[in-house]
Amino acid sequence: MSNLTKTEIKKERRFFLNTILKTGLVAWVASVIYPIARFLVPPKTAELNVNNIDLGLVAEFPKNSSKIVRFGRKPIIVIRKESGDFKALEATCTHLDCNVQFKKETEQIWCACHNGLYDIEGKNISGPPPKPLAQFKVDILREKIIVSKMDLS
Amino acid sequence: MMKKSIWLYSFLIFSLLFGSNLSQEDACIACHVEVDQELDDEDKIVNHFESDIHIKVGLSCADCHGGDPNAFDDEDEAMWENETFIGAIEKSEQLDVCGKCHSDPLFMRRYSTDVKVDQVSQYKTSGHGISLAEGNDKVAVCTDCHNVHGILPVNDPRAPVYAKNIPETCSKCHSDDTRMFESGLPTNQFDEYKNSVHGVALLENGDIGAPACNDCHGSHGATPPYVENVDQICGTCHSNNKNLFQKSHLNDIFLSKGFGQCEACHGNHDVEKPTDEFLGWSSESACKPCHEDSHPAKLMASHFYQTIDSLKIGLIQAHDMVEKAEHKGMIVSELLFDLEDAKKTLIQTRTNIHSFNNAFVDSGAAPGFVSIQAAINGTNVLLDEVIYRRKGLLAFSLIITIFVIAIGLKVKEWKRIRESEEV
Amino acid sequence: MSIYEWMNERIDLDSVKKFALKKRVPIFYGSVWYYLGGVSLFLFMVQVFTGILLILYYQPGAETAYESVKFIISRVEFGWLIREVHSWSANLFILFAFFHMFTVFFAKAYRKPREMTWVTGMILLMLSLGFGFSGYLLPWNELAYFATKVGSDIAGAVPVIGDFALRLLRAGDEVSGATLTRFYGIHTALLPGIFTVVLGIHLILVQVQGMSVPPEIEKIPEEKRKSIPFFPDFALQDAMAWLIVLNLIALLAVFFPWDLGSKADPLASAPAGIKPEWYFMFMFQTLKYIPAHVLFIEGELFGIMLFSIGGLIWFLVPFLDKKANDGIRTPFWTWFGILLIIYMIVLTAWGYLT
Numbered sequence: 001m002s003n004l005t006k007t008e009i010k011k012e013r014r015f016f017l018n019t020i021l022k023t024g025l026v027a028w029v030a031s032v033i034y035p036i037a038r039f040l041v042p043p044k045t046a047e048l049n050v051n052n053i054d055l056g057l058v059a060e061f062p063k064n065s066s067k068i069v070r071f072g073r074k075p076i077i078v079i080r081k082e083s084g085d086f087k088a089l090e091a092t093c094t095h096l097d098c099n100v101q102f103k104k105e106t107e108q109i110w111c112a113c114h115n116g117l118y119d120i121e122g123k124n125i126s127g128p129p130p131k132p133l134a135q136f137k138v139d140i141l142r143e144k145i146i147v148s149k150m151d152l153s
Numbered sequence: 154m155m156k157k158s159i160w161l162y163s164f165l166i167f168s169l170l171f172g173s174n175l176s177q178e179d180a181c182i183a184c185h186v187e188v189d190q191e192l193d194d195e196d197k198i199v200n201h202f203e204s205d206i207h208i209k210v211g212l213s214c215a216d217c218h219g220g221d222p223n224a225f226d227d228e229d230e231a232m233w234e235n236e237t238f239i240g241a242i243e244k245s246e247q248l249d250v251c252g253k254c255h256s257d258p259l260f261m262r263r264y265s266t267d268v269k270v271d272q273v274s275q276y277k278t279s280g281h282g283i284s285l286a287e288g289n290d291k292v293a294v295c296t297d298c299h300n301v302h303g304i305l306p307v308n309d310p311r312a313p314v315y316a317k318n319i320p321e322t323c324s325k326c327h328s329d330d331t332r333m334f335e336s337g338l339p340t341n342q343f344d345e346y347k348n349s350v351h352g353v354a355l356l357e358n359g360d361i362g363a364p365a366c367n368d369c370h371g372s373h374g375a376t377p378p379y380v381e382n383v384d385q386i387c388g389t390c391h392s393n394n395k396n397l398f399q400k401s402h403l404n405d406i407f408l409s410k411g412f413g414q415c416e417a418c419h420g421n422h423d424v425e426k427p428t429d430e431f432l433g434w435s436s437e438s439a440c441k442p443c444h445e446d447s448h449p450a451k452l453m454a455s456h457f458y459q460t461i462d463s464l465k466i467g468l469i470q471a472h473d474m475v476e477k478a479e480h481k482g483m484i485v486s487e488l489l490f491d492l493e494d495a496k497k498t499l500i501q502t503r504t505n506i507h508s509f510n511n512a513f514v515d516s517g518a519a520p521g522f523v524s525i526q527a528a529i530n531g532t533n534v535l536l537d538e539v540i541y542r543r544k545g546l547l548a549f550s551l552i553i554t555i556f557v558i559a560i561g562l563k564v565k566e567w568k569r570i571r572e573s574e575e576v
Numbered sequence: 577m578s579i580y581e582w583m584n585e586r587i588d589l590d591s592v593k594k595f596a597l598k599k600r601v602p603i604f605y606g607s608v609w610y611y612l613g614g615v616s617l618f619l620f621m622v623q624v625f626t627g628i629l630l631i632l633y634y635q636p637g638a639e640t641a642y643e644s645v646k647f648i649i650s651r652v653e654f655g656w657l658i659r660e661v662h663s664w665s666a667n668l669f670i671l672f673a674f675f676h677m678f679t680v681f682f683a684k685a686y687r688k689p690r691e692m693t694w695v696t697g698m699i700l701l702m703l704s705l706g707f708g709f710s711g712y713l714l715p716w717n718e719l720a721y722f723a724t725k726v727g728s729d730i731a732g733a734v735p736v737i738g739d740f741a742l743r744l745l746r747a748g749d750e751v752s753g754a755t756l757t758r759f760y761g762i763h764t765a766l767l768p769g770i771f772t773v774v775l776g777i778h779l780i781l782v783q784v785q786g787m788s789v790p791p792e793i794e795k796i797p798e799e800k801r802k803s804i805p806f807f808p809d810f811a812l813q814d815a816m817a818w819l820i821v822l823n824l825i826a827l828l829a830v831f832f833p834w835d836l837g838s839k840a841d842p843l844a845s846a847p848a849g850i851k852p853e854w855y856f857m858f859m860f861q862t863l864k865y866i867p868a869h870v871l872f873i874e875g876e877l878f879g880i881m882l883f884s885i886g887g888l889i890w891f892l893v894p895f896l897d898k899k900a901n902d903g904i905r906t907p908f909w910t911w912f913g914i915l916l917i918i919y920m921i922v923l924t925a926w927g928y929l930t
Binding site for chain 2 (some may be wrong): 017
Binding site (some may be wrong): 028035036038039040041042043045 | 655
């Protein structure tokens with residue numbers, strides 16, 4: 001048996017309901033604002049679209065060597081010739097899609113799978129590859145190596 | 154003499170005046186066009202010759218057959234009484250007739266600098282050439298492969314010696330049991346080749362990087378490769394496999410036993426895409442035919458099989474997981490990259506086993522396992538995200554449900570108050 | 577002093593309050609349909625809100641659109657949520673708009689004095705279809721590209737102005753990056769502007785004229801009708817409905833995300849079974865199965881004429897169904913509506929089952 005009168009019970013219920021209502025409102029508002037607030041903060045990488053990549057300082061890329069890196073979703077091979085100039089080509093062999101490699105002695109590009117050979121410009125010169133390797137542009141900007149897509153013109 | 158010249162000149166003037174084509178062609182063609190009309194299609198000479206590369210570069214019938222191409226309407230002067238006239242060329246004469254030009258570098262230079270002029274000398278070393286020299290004219294000579302009057306250059310897709318057409322051209326004789334009977338040579342090569350990985354690649358998929366008969370046997374110098382040379386021939390394309398094998402301990406053993414290094418396990422014409430069962434110790438093992446169960450080869454073969462199988466299974470598992478994440482709505486393109494890397498390592502490992510060296514194979518396979526793990530880790534992150542989202546949804550739904558009920562009760566309360574006030 | 581009192585001293589908020597408190601919502605068997613307009617409004621607001629959030633990251637342009645959407649759903653925190661809510665809410669918005677329109681139609685609420693409300697409502701429907709069509713292209717994925725191509729081809733089939741209309745729509749002869757830019761401008765600037773104005777008129781009309789009731793209830797004098805005040809009762813009930821719909825959207829966003837698919841490639845051939853969005857499906861399916869020639873008119877043209885004339889009749893129904901003004905039943909129009917719904921549902925279903 002409760003000591004409270006009917007009105008008092010009603011008052012308590014009303015208070016209880018008001019509390020739930022207020023809490024509910026706050027909770028709902030928070031559950032909407034939270035994702036939006038997180039959304040507004042930009043992620044670390046500003047864009048997904050890869051139009052160019054930064055390969056670091058020129059001085060740190062040894063001459064007569066090569067690196068295979070990702071350009072967006074494609075592998076590319078970046079070569080620094082003995083002369084110091086850079087060359088960037090797609091790394092996927094045009095025959096059956098193996099990754100090519102750089103042969104320093106002859107400054108040619110070779111595919112291990114079926115002995116396909118390309119010259120330093122990416123032109124297919126012997127073996128099965130039917131087409132040359134696609135070219136990429138290399139620029140040096142403030143001592144950094146920037147690889148980007150070749151202009152279509 | 155004079156009389157004939159007068160006839161000749163008047164005929165020329167006559168044809169010039171009346172401007173017919175005859176004056177452009179030579180006498181041989183002028184006459185043989187008419188002869189052709191009485192022949193069956195396959196025997197007709199002139200229309201085949203029209204597409205011939207020789208006439209395209211300005212040569213005439215007489216350059217091979219001799220005779221006088223300007224002796225119009227005079228059969229005797231054109232052919233029989235002409236001292237250079239050879240007529241139909243016999244098989245045994247072909248080498249001389251074709252070689253007259255094709256072995257002469259100065260002559261051939263008129264049409265193409267640096268063109269090959271070793272066809273005849275190569276031919277003489279070939280199986281065909283040696284047999285021909287012994288008096289057997291049932292072998293292939295120039296026209297059997299290149300055609301007689303409609304000779305097309307090698308890179309013309311209609312030529313019988315164009316890469317894709319070569320297997321059929323060779324098998325015209327080499328698959329014919331009757332024709333090959335005396336030689337004692339087998340006739341199943343084309344059948345085997347057709348179903349081989351090279352045959353399918355060339356004939357069905359149109360990949361002219363794949364070898365036809367001449368790429369392994371030579372064209373003019375066609376001969377079966379010697380056992381010691383097999384690896385050079387396969388190694389022209391499969392250089393990694395060749396290099397690794399030559400450095401392995403099996404190379405000398407195979408040679409000493411007279412086994413072709415590649416051929417012993419992979420076959421020649423019927424070379425199939427090797428399966429991973431070549432390794433291991435099942436019935437398809439390539440090692441079992443020579444080695445007893447007690448031989449250490451069994452351990453090595455089993456280890457190779459294990460490594461490759463683990464990579465394969467890991468790849469399949471990772472792929473399934475990535476697909477699952479994709480179905481749940483996540484973007485997986487970055488992970489696909491890891492799977493690609495792993496696949497490339499798998500291919501590399503299958504080549505690496507030709508070293509028959511455990512340490513080498515293991516170090517080559519290691520990056521593959523790393524890539525697979527990266528893909529799996531990435532997928533787990535995505536799947537965790539999926540669970541996080543669902544939990545978030547649950548929390549949100551709970552909040553809304555409570556909130557909505559609370560509002561409903563509040564409305565009811567106000568309604569009650571209003572109704573009691575209205576009374 | 578409260579903010580209200582401060583503002584009331586400067587602008588007459590009290591009369592606004594009085595006017596607002598006067599609004600009542602009739603309660604009868606058909607009251608539940610009153611929610612539909614409000615839900616449509618809510619969904620529109622969700623669209624504007626999520627749309628603005630998306631614009632903060634979306635990059636229009638053939639080389640960047642797809643990648644930016646991919647970026648939003650894979651890299652931006654809760655980007656997937658905003659995008660999925662926007663996609664689902666768009667579809668629900670059109671669904672509820674149709675639902676709202678049909679309940680108004682069958683209640684014949686379009687009759688005098690509410691003809692303008694009907695007409696503005698129809699304009700809003702057309703605009704929302706425009707929103708759907710233009711927005712669909714923006715991710716620049718394969719399906720969107722071809723759906724847009726097919727859809728705009730139909731615009732070209734209109735006689736006389738067809739080619740001009742096509743070029744105007746596509747910003748060129750083909751669907752290209754220029755089309756994307758144009759659709760972006762239409763979707764984020766042109767249509768929102770027009771929609772807001774027409775929506776404002778539509779809502780003001782509803783506020784000023786009050787809720788429509790069936791003729792038998794109209795006969796009862798207003799004071800005697802059963803009703804509840806809009807503020808706070810119905811407004812809170814509206815809020816409840818809106819929250820439930822929001823929950824539904826969240827559920828759909830988490831469990832049924834829209835596939836981004838692959839990037840549009842104008843040089844690739846159309847994938848098999850290209851379909852427009854569901855709200856265009858019935859028209860698409862009809863055009864597909866109209867015979868090549870009907871009498872002397874080309875099939876596609878005949879279809880377009882049919883839709884145009886049908887649409888016009890529907891638009892003008894308040895002026896055609898005059899008898900409804902006097903509360904007389906007009907079963908012809910009721911059946912017209914029923915048959916129309918059946919036709920739309922059957923052809924949409926057919927389009928998806930094949």
